[in-house]
Amino acid sequence: MARIIDAPLTSAGEGSGCDPRAIHGQWGALNAAAARGLAYTPEVQAETAPLYERVKHVIPSVEWPAYAPLISAINKMKREKNAVILAHNYMTAEIFHCVGDFKGDSLQLAREAAETDAEVIVQAGVHFMAETSKILAPEKTVLIPDMRAGCSLAASITGADVRLIKERFPGLPVVTYVNTSADVKAESDVCCTSSNAAAVVEWAAREWGVDRVILLPDEYLAKNVAAQTGIKIIAWHGRCEVHERFTAEDISELRAAHPGLVVLAHPECPPDVMAAADFAGSTAALQAYVEEKRPGKVVLLTECSMSDNVAANAPDVDFIRPCNLCPHMKRITLEAIYDSLAEIKTEVTIPEDVRVRAKLAIDRMLALPKEKPRAFATGMPLAAVEVV
Numbered sequence: 001m002a003r004i005i006d007a008p009l010t011s012a013g014e015g016s017g018c019d020p021r022a023i024h025g026q027w028g029a030l031n032a033a034a035a036r037g038l039a040y041t042p043e044v045q046a047e048t049a050p051l052y053e054r055v056k057h058v059i060p061s062v063e064w065p066a067y068a069p070l071i072s073a074i075n076k077m078k079r080e081k082n083a084v085i086l087a088h089n090y091m092t093a094e095i096f097h098c099v100g101d102f103k104g105d106s107l108q109l110a111r112e113a114a115e116t117d118a119e120v121i122v123q124a125g126v127h128f129m130a131e132t133s134k135i136l137a138p139e140k141t142v143l144i145p146d147m148r149a150g151c152s153l154a155a156s157i158t159g160a161d162v163r164l165i166k167e168r169f170p171g172l173p174v175v176t177y178v179n180t181s182a183d184v185k186a187e188s189d190v191c192c193t194s195s196n197a198a199a200v201v202e203w204a205a206r207e208w209g210v211d212r213v214i215l216l217p218d219e220y221l222a223k224n225v226a227a228q229t230g231i232k233i234i235a236w237h238g239r240c241e242v243h244e245r246f247t248a249e250d251i252s253e254l255r256a257a258h259p260g261l262v263v264l265a266h267p268e269c270p271p272d273v274m275a276a277a278d279f280a281g282s283t284a285a286l287q288a289y290v291e292e293k294r295p296g297k298v299v300l301l302t303e304c305s306m307s308d309n310v311a312a313n314a315p316d317v318d319f320i321r322p323c324n325l326c327p328h329m330k331r332i333t334l335e336a337i338y339d340s341l342a343e344i345k346t347e348v349t350i351p352e353d354v355r356v357r358a359k360l361a362i363d364r365m366l367a368l369p370k371e372k373p374r375a376f377a378t379g380m381p382l383a384a385v386e387v388v
Helices: 027-035 042-055 064-081 106-115 127-136 159-168 182-186 197-208 219-229 248-257 271-276 283-293 305-311 334-343 352-367
Strands: 003-005 083-088 102-104 120-124 141-143 174-177 190-192 212-216 232-235 262-265 297-301 318-323
Touching (some): 027 334, 064 083, 064 334, 083 106, 083 127, 102 106, 106 352, 120 127, 120 334, 127 141, 127 352, 159 174, 159 212, 182 352, 190 197, 190 352, 197 212, 219 271, 248 271, 248 318, 262 271, 283 297, 283 305, 297 305
Parallel strands (some): 083 102, 083 120, 174 190, 174 212, 262 297, 297 318
């Protein structure tokens, strides 16, 4: 069950839709800058003022002096150490908008990791994303600010599981969601994200000359892709602990409280949620929908920080915020990024034989033509898939 929060914002950001203790870190973290010898000086205030303009809608002005010294120091260290920060859409606003160099969903960040000239990559996301960067850029130092930043979906399957599935279904292509470990990618034929899953599945079916494709590990994404493509899907029982908490009951309550509300859902949500939503798509597609359609009142059924980050580019849209936090994403904080970059620690490494095989699957995905993310089917039951 989602924790439904609907608190109005003031012009300075006070009254943000989510508790700042949850979104912006524990109150103890407010002393993080001072503990690292950093202060909110007039120089820091002036330097970071343009950045605060980006996030004042979600960060109360009283909290900004705690974040600004860390933001200033991190941005200076990036220049000194030839580093970039890849910020996923689920990062909190002070990270996403104030220190992130490249921002977006997993596919966008994977492309940036492959192309950047930086010597150091800091992954503001979770561990499988940092592994993806290392797979594509083995010569670079890849850091994850907190090694505990995992993923329930990635943890649901192993490389050994994939080998057993391939033995059971010989000759069928294996498409794996990028939300998987390097070990799983190494056992795959091609990777995908929610942005391009349908296109990748269709490509794999054509290349292998089959009408069935193995799509791992998200069960709900597999059902959604089957509805998009008409291709028979063999799926795994993995689920995202954030998205599976949303329910159709949540949507009914939201619609009753907010007439005219437009409900946008991520394809990792359960079937009853997809059936009750107005539109469903990847994080990139959800953002594009809001920025292009400009609905009067909207709710994004995905990780909590996504609404904050999209709202920065759509200030005229009224966002209703159901708060389902990803505990793994929220391990990545400004102070963790600062410490990781300052000491070049928490480096991600991958055995070379695993990296090479995983890179083949990712390269196949990246080589496919870019296309606009497709909308997923809503308002109807999802397609049946075979779950192993």
